[in-house]
Amino acid sequence: MAIDAALADADLARADIDALTTMGLPWDQLAVREGLRDLRVTVEYAAGGRWVVPALQHAVQSVAAGSADTVLLVLALSRLATYEDSAAPGTNTLFEAMHAMGGPAAHSALMARRYSHEFGDCSAALRQVARSNRANAALNPAAVFRQPMTDADYDGARLIAEPLRLFDYCMVNDGAVALIVTNTPAGPAGRAVAIGGLAASADQGAHYSAADFYHRPSQAAAAEMFAMAGLAPSDIDLIQIYDNYTPSVLFALDGFGFTPRGEAARFVEAGHITRDGSLPLNTSGGHTSEAYMQGMNLVAEAVRQLRGEAGERQISGAQTACYMCVTPMAGGCVLWT
Numbered sequence: 001m002a003i004d005a006a007l008a009d010a011d012l013a014r015a016d017i018d019a020l021t022t023m024g025l026p027w028d029q030l031a032v033r034e035g036l037r038d039l040r041v042t043v044e045y046a047a048g049g050r051w052v053v054p055a056l057q058h059a060v061q062s063v064a065a066g067s068a069d070t071v072l073l074v075l076a077l078s079r080l081a082t083y084e085d086s087a088a089p090g091t092n093t094l095f096e097a098m099h100a101m102g103g104p105a106a107h108s109a110l111m112a113r114r115y116s117h118e119f120g121d122c123s124a125a126l127r128q129v130a131r132s133n134r135a136n137a138a139l140n141p142a143a144v145f146r147q148p149m150t151d152a153d154y155d156g157a158r159l160i161a162e163p164l165r166l167f168d169y170c171m172v173n174d175g176a177v178a179l180i181v182t183n184t185p186a187g188p189a190g191r192a193v194a195i196g197g198l199a200a201s202a203d204q205g206a207h208y209s210a211a212d213f214y215h216r217p218s219q220a221a222a223a224e225m226f227a228m229a230g231l232a233p234s235d236i237d238l239i240q241i242y243d244n245y246t247p248s249v250l251f252a253l254d255g256f257g258f259t260p261r262g263e264a265a266r267f268v269e270a271g272h273i274t275r276d277g278s279l280p281l282n283t284s285g286g287h288t289s290e291a292y293m294q295g296m297n298l299v300a301e302a303v304r305q306l307r308g309e310a311g312e313r314q315i316s317g318a319q320t321a322c323y324m325c326v327t328p329m330a331g332g333c334v335l336w337t
Contacts, residue, residue: 003034003074006178010185012070017180019068021055023047023075023294030074041068047077049242052295052323053200053221053331059181060195070182075296078174104327105169107209108245109161115213115250116163119262122250123163127154128268129246129281130167130288136275137285139313144173145289168246170287177296179303193303193335196320197229200331208328217330218255226257229334233258236334237318238280238305239273240298242325243287249273252326275313283313299323299333306337 007013018040020027024047031039041062045051059071101107116122131154137143149167157166185192201224203210203217226232233256241252253264258279267273273281284290284301291297302321304310324332 002076002176002178003072006072006180010180010182012180012182016070017072019043019059019062019071021045021059021071021073023051023055023073023296025074025076030076036072041071047075047294049244049295049325050327050329050331052242052299052325053198053333054329056179056181056195056299056333057198057200060198063181063183069184070180073179073181073296074176075178075294076176077293079172080174104208105164105245106161108247109164110209111213111251112163112245112247114211115247115265119265122247122265125250125265125268126164126168126246127151128271129243129249129273130154132274133243133282133286133289134167136283136313137289139311140284140290143285143290144171145285164245164247167288170244170292173291173293175291175293175297177293177300179296179299191307193306193337196231196334196336197225197227198331198333199224199228200329202329210328213251213254214326214328214330215251215255215261217328218252218324218326219257221330221332222256225332225334229336231320231334233322235320236279236322237320238283238302238315238322240282240302240321240323241286242295242298242323242327243282244292244327246288248326249281252324255326255330256322256324256332275315280315283310283315295323295325299335302335306335 014035017036020039021043023045027042027044043058045055062068131149134149138146154167159165199221201217201220241249243249250264253259254261259267272278305315305318320336322334
């Protein structure tokens with residue numbers, strides 16, 4: 001369904017696709033199933049938010065180099081049928097398991113605690129991120145969680161890994177997202193959205209958590225991305241941040257230069273990230289309320305916003321958007337009309 005919808009949206013046929021990138025599924029099996037033939041470029045990534053920007057980079061580079069004309073990117077997840085009460089593995093399970101560090105969720109809690117220690121309590125900002133996401137999701141017919149969230153709802157939710165509560169975490173869901181990168185856009189005039197700049201930077205350590213909140217790789221990626229686009233953070237109308245956990249929003253705002261280092265929590269508390277704020281965030285509901293499609297749904301939402309097709313949650317006059325993912329592989333891309 002996602003592929004059919006993407007092709008129809010772009011006014012393309014399967015025969016127009018000459019490159020395929022998959023995330024979370026084998027490219028060859030998908031190609032056979034979908035009748036994609038004569039592919040000039042094929043790439044397969046794991047299903048993970050950190051790979052969205054590298055996947056887009058590969059697609060853009062393939063088109064720019066003339067290796068392909070039209071690249072189909074597909075992410076597919078099927079987890080609910082086999083999902084059990086089990087923790088995701090950490091990056092160093094031999095030493096982390098004995099300390100109950102079951103994976104990135106625990107590391108994110110540690111970093112949130114450290115962020116509060118260095119820059120002041122961030123609990124109100126985390127609540128604001130969760131509530132802003134939910135308010136946006138309430139206007140999104142495709143969102144999983146649309147019911148309103150109050151301060152009392154957030155504060156009354158159980159602690160998962162202190163200081164993070166239930167609504168600070170992304171959900172687990174099935175789904176698929178398809179994007180098309182091409183140098184020959186078809187369809188109605190004015191609906192194509194350009195990729196103005198994109199970059200990624202890896203700074204993997206021995207653990208998922210980072211004492212600098214991934215600031216170094218985020219700064220490196222941001223500098224390259226904005227230089228490529230010829231823009232600055234102040235030129236961006238809306239942002240989409242890979243919010244596997246709500247603290248990731250603070251780390252991205254600081255790391256990509258939207259706030260001075262350590263000021264992200266105060267920026268969020270002031271209401272700037274709400275739909276009516278100066279820098280609307282995750283307008284479809286993000287990973288905590290719309291769906292956890294590893295960042296791909298956030299890129300799709302940025303495209304909708306820049307086309308003016310986001311319905312009730314549309315940001316008036318939006319012409320530039322930025323997607324950011326802050327993990328051991330930091331990455332971002334700027335889109336514009």
